[in-house]
Amino acid sequence: MAANTIIEQVYEQVVKRNAGEVEFLQAVKEVLDSLGPILEKHPEYVESRILDRIVEPERQFMFRVPWQDDKGNVHVNRGFRVEFNSALGPYKGGLRFHPTVNQSILKFLGFEQVFKNSLTTLPMGGGKGGSDFDPKGKSDNEVMRFCQSFMTELCRHIGPDTDVPAGDIGVGGREIGFLFGQYKRVRNEFTGVLTGKALNWGGSLIRPEATGYGCVYFADEMLKTRGESFDGKICTVSGSGNVAQYTVEKLNQLGAKAVSLSDSSGSIYDPNGIDDEKLAFVLDLKNVRRGRIKEYADKFGVDYLEGKRPWGIKCDCAFPSATQNEINGDDAATLLKNGCTLVAEGANMPSTPEAIDQYIEKKIMYGPGKAANAGGVATSGLEMSQNSMRLSWTREEVDERLHNIMIAIHKQAYEAAEEYGEPSNLVMGANIAGFVKVADSMLDQGLV
Ligand code: NDP
Numbered sequence: 001m002a003a004n005t006i007i008e009q010v011y012e013q014v015v016k017r018n019a020g021e022v023e024f025l026q027a028v029k030e031v032l033d034s035l036g037p038i039l040e041k042h043p044e045y046v047e048s049r050i051l052d053r054i055v056e057p058e059r060q061f062m063f064r065v066p067w068q069d070d071k072g073n074v075h076v077n078r079g080f081r082v083e084f085n086s087a088l089g090p091y092k093g094g095l096r097f098h099p100t101v102n103q104s105i106l107k108f109l110g111f112e113q114v115f116k117n118s119l120t121t122l123p124m125g126g127g128k129g130g131s132d133f134d135p136k137g138k139s140d141n142e143v144m145r146f147c148q149s150f151m152t153e154l155c156r157h158i159g160p161d162t163d164v165p166a167g168d169i170g171v172g173g174r175e176i177g178f179l180f181g182q183y184k185r186v187r188n189e190f191t192g193v194l195t196g197k198a199l200n201w202g203g204s205l206i207r208p209e210a211t212g213y214g215c216v217y218f219a220d221e222m223l224k225t226r227g228e229s230f231d232g233k234i235c236t237v238s239g240s241g242n243v244a245q246y247t248v249e250k251l252n253q254l255g256a257k258a259v260s261l262s263d264s265s266g267s268i269y270d271p272n273g274i275d276d277e278k279l280a281f282v283l284d285l286k287n288v289r290r291g292r293i294k295e296y297a298d299k300f301g302v303d304y305l306e307g308k309r310p311w312g313i314k315c316d317c318a319f320p321s322a323t324q325n326e327i328n329g330d331d332a333a334t335l336l337k338n339g340c341t342l343v344a345e346g347a348n349m350p351s352t353p354e355a356i357d358q359y360i361e362k363k364i365m366y367g368p369g370k371a372a373n374a375g376g377v378a379t380s381g382l383e384m385s386q387n388s389m390r391l392s393w394t395r396e397e398v399d400e401r402l403h404n405i406m407i408a409i410h411k412q413a414y415e416a417a418e419e420y421g422e423p424s425n426l427v428m429g430a431n432i433a434g435f436v437k438v439a440d441s442m443l444d445q446g447l448v
């Protein structure tokens with residue numbers, strides 16, 4: 001049977017089994033659509049039904065998370081963990097706390113994570129979890145009680161050699177601390193069961209910076225293939241959380257000018273550039289005071305685009321670093337019309353299929369999330385290594401390892417794209433390179 005027919009049949013079955021899970025279906029379709037050439041070359045993947053197996057999570061949990069607010073009112077949220085694939089190592093991937101969280105979103109994130117973790121070259125399987133809990137407007141004590149309740153159930157399912165969660169949207173250093181404390185209390189074990197820990201109790205230097213730094217390192221590799229550098233490049237960045245903050249920091253270090261940030265209420269546009277001093281204000285605003293990005297516009301007297309994303313701002317490079325599907329077909333057309341030649345995805349699946357089609361057609365430099373934002377989980381892998389050795393590496397050592405991993409990810413994706421006849425198509429390259437390692441490992445391990 002022709003590869004494309006097999007892919008269509010597998011996808012039809014996925015649509016039937018996961019009806020209405022739009023984000024999951026979107027992520028699966030993008031990967032399957034890249035795999036035709038590799039199936040032609042490897043009939044063993046077809047015979048052993050690797051595609052049918054790889055699109056089905058190994059295991060999923062859903063649980064009740066009851067907690068009490070500061071006034072004593074009882075609330076109930078829903079907790080999840082999707083353990084997607086363990087062919088390469090323990091399940092690994094973040095936890096997201098956001099009111100939009102549901103099974104579809106976590107399955108899309110878990111699925112992406114499998115291929116992303118494969119690309120990092122480190123021994124990690126893929127998983128994702130979280131809750132529809134909204135940390136916004138909650139006190140530290142409320143967040144702590146929620147995290148304790150969430151972990152009381154989750155701790156049965158995870159462990160340093162089983163499943164190692166980390167942060168994602170709404171889960172940062174504060175939440176990882178509360179989650180770790182509860183895991184330790186219930187299990188009576190001090191282990192590397194979570195990454196993104198604070199430095200004084202097992203965290204790794206550079207983990208907070210890693211996703212943003214890694215994304216810029218990846219973009220730099222894309223620029224080098226065309227003989228360009230970041231010097232003087234105007235960059236738009238969306239989001240203003242962990243990934244966006246350290247994307248701006250690294251862009252500044254490499255001589256680019258970052259001119260925007262956003263949150264779910266709107267965007268700021270600072271044509272003079274978000275320099276290190278202004279970035280320090282953002283870190284305090286978002287990580288300590290937990291305020292809105294509009295305060296940046298008020299403080300520095302720049303434009304605030306209420307309710308808008310930053311894609312209408314003229315730029316050379318765009319760094320979507322907020323959430324899925326934040327660049328639609330119209331946004332992509334605007335970016336391209338304004339001369340944008342590079343999109344590097346700090347967020348997971350921020351571009352819709354209609355946007356991606358335009359990047360590919362125009363052959364701009366496009367780094368898909370599972371390659372470009374893999375620096376975060378890669379450095380989580382380095383945190384796991386340090387925890388296993390009970391040693392800590394220096395900032396320079398971790399940063400150098402991260403940089404080399406991002407160079408290696410770019411090389412794998414670039415070379416796979418070339419090999420399969422679509423040089424410059426890093427979507428295809430990343431999907432194929434990530435897939436082959438997982439598929440071969442599944443074959444080695446028998447029918448599991
Ligand atoms: P944070 O919670 O630190 O920040 C998220 C930012 O995105 C906030 O500014 C938030 O605004 C904005 N945002 C979130 N949801 C929406 C939405 N629906 N619409 C508009 N804006 C939104 O998360 P991270 O920076 O950690 O994560 C950002 C992205 O990067 C996500 O896609 C995540 O999956 C991905 N990622 C994260 C990694 C990590 O190590 N943290 C690693 C790899 C990828 P507001 O505060 O108003 O909600």
Ligand code: 2IT
Binds near residue numbers: 094164166195380
């Ligand atoms: O999407 C991601 O790669 C993350 N949120 C980081 C996962 C991790 O385990 O560090």
